[in-house]
Amino acid sequence: MSPPSPPTVLRDAPLRARNTFGVSARAAWLVEVDDARALPDALAGLPDSGPPIVLGGGSNLLFVADPQVPLLALTGTRIEVIGEDDERTLLRVDAGAGWHDFVMETLARGLNGLENLALIPGTVGAAPIQNIGAYGVEVREFVHAVEAWEPATGRFLRLSAAECAFAYRDSVFKRERDRYIVTAVEFALPRRAAPRIGYAGIGEELAAMGVTAPDARDVATAVIAIRRRKLPDPAVLGNAGSFFKNPIVPAAQAEALGQAHPGLPVFPGDASDRRKLSAAWLIDACGWKGHRDTHGSGDAGIAASHALVLVNHGHASGQELFDLARRVADSVNVRFGVALEPEPRIVGASW
Numbered sequence: 001m002s003p004p005s006p007p008t009v010l011r012d013a014p015l016r017a018r019n020t021f022g023v024s025a026r027a028a029w030l031v032e033v034d035d036a037r038a039l040p041d042a043l044a045g046l047p048d049s050g051p052p053i054v055l056g057g058g059s060n061l062l063f064v065a066d067p068q069v070p071l072l073a074l075t076g077t078r079i080e081v082i083g084e085d086d087e088r089t090l091l092r093v094d095a096g097a098g099w100h101d102f103v104m105e106t107l108a109r110g111l112n113g114l115e116n117l118a119l120i121p122g123t124v125g126a127a128p129i130q131n132i133g134a135y136g137v138e139v140r141e142f143v144h145a146v147e148a149w150e151p152a153t154g155r156f157l158r159l160s161a162a163e164c165a166f167a168y169r170d171s172v173f174k175r176e177r178d179r180y181i182v183t184a185v186e187f188a189l190p191r192r193a194a195p196r197i198g199y200a201g202i203g204e205e206l207a208a209m210g211v212t213a214p215d216a217r218d219v220a221t222a223v224i225a226i227r228r229r230k231l232p233d234p235a236v237l238g239n240a241g242s243f244f245k246n247p248i249v250p251a252a253q254a255e256a257l258g259q260a261h262p263g264l265p266v267f268p269g270d271a272s273d274r275r276k277l278s279a280a281w282l283i284d285a286c287g288w289k290g291h292r293d294t295h296g297s298g299d300a301g302i303a304a305s306h307a308l309v310l311v312n313h314g315h316a317s318g319q320e321l322f323d324l325a326r327r328v329a330d331s332v333n334v335r336f337g338v339a340l341e342p343e344p345r346i347v348g349a350s351w
Contacts, residue, residue: 004035007042013071019058020121021310022238023318025347029070030055036074036095036156036183039149046070051151051178053347057098059121059240060130064318065348074125074183079105082186090144091187095125099132107217111189113142115220116196119227121234121241125182129173130343131166135223136199140166144188148173148180156183168270169245169343177345195219201226230306238312239303243325244279244340251275257336261285279332279340283307286331293324300324322349 013030016022031052033042043052050069055061076094079102083090089111093102099122103114116137126132127139128146143166146159157180165172173180195214197203205222206214214222232239246267249257254266254275264285265278283289284307292301292313299316301324303309310325329340342351 004038007034007038008032009042009045015058015063015071018055018073019061019063020234020238020240021062021312021318021321022234022314023063023312023316023321025063025066025318027067027071030073031070032073032075034074034076034096036076036147036149039181039183040154043070043072043151052181053345054125054181056095056126057122059234060126060344061347062240062318062321062342062344063347064322067347072181074123074181086191088188088190091189092147093124093185093187095123095182095184097124098122099124099127103220106187106189107220111191112193112195112216113137113189114139114187115216116199116202116223118220118223124185128164128166128171128185129182131169131171131174133169134227135202136196138166138168140164140171142187142189144186146173146182147184147186148182150180152179168248168276197222231309232303232305232311237303238314238316239309240344242279242306242308242343243310244283244308244329245343246276246279247282247338247340248274248276249338253337257338261336277338280307282332282336282338282340283328286328286335288328288331291324293320296320302328318348322346326351 010030013027015025015027029046031042033039052070052072053067055071055073074096077097078094080092082092100119102124103118106114116135120132128143132139143161146164148157150157173182202222205226211218248269251273258264258266265281267276269275288302289307290304297315299313300320301311301313303311310321332338332340
């Protein structure tokens, strides 16, 4: 095996083009690494200011202030088959591969499972950290293992799906944020699987497409169409997708809220005595959908198409976006007694 290519080290690196909010910030150190084997040497030469922040696609970060630690971008995009049989294929994918590009590659290979997760921004390496999910599917269902580097020990590890301790929008990588750097993900994808079309309008979209016997590619096409209607393109309007998690509350609280507010969508939670509420409905009910601040830059707002999406209309600062998110969450808590938590990592402030 040939030695890894050397990393690229950038000083005083501008970050506006590297985060989908389009927020201006600068990194004192930004290191780009194509081959994870170069990680130990790449980080050894940096100031000892704390564990690096992994940048990924910048779609799950809000820079409220300039980062005080180095930033790390894993840029490898290799995809390789590491095993297969008549039922499934095992793929190993570098952390730097674009998530949506990878999903479309799996469909081109005739593999199923990830179609409901099409058009989610970000990288493959970020997917297990957040345990990304959409339209009734979570990535943990198809993660076979996660490869990671542990800076404190210098060890390269391979964690089984069970060891990843996945939960709703959560994992051991998120709970122990600075312990691991995800370097690659192994997926087990079925060759044949019944499409999941019973969630959030997918069936209706397929019917509008004239599809009566959908396959995985049809489902992906439907999901992409729905997402493009509902969620603004970050290249046009800065955003990080859904900013808030759907809150999970005790079943008794969900029942009481449902009785007081009959239109509130309630879904099964992560246990039999817990329920998941629609954060978008709660935020919309508080009047935030389509809001745009009139103070500061005047560019911090909430998307008109989806109440979960915090947006930068051009020149909003990270602080302005953070302050707006706090006001939104506070209003929901006051009216409904439900605490909202952000999905993106917030750099430079505590939620």
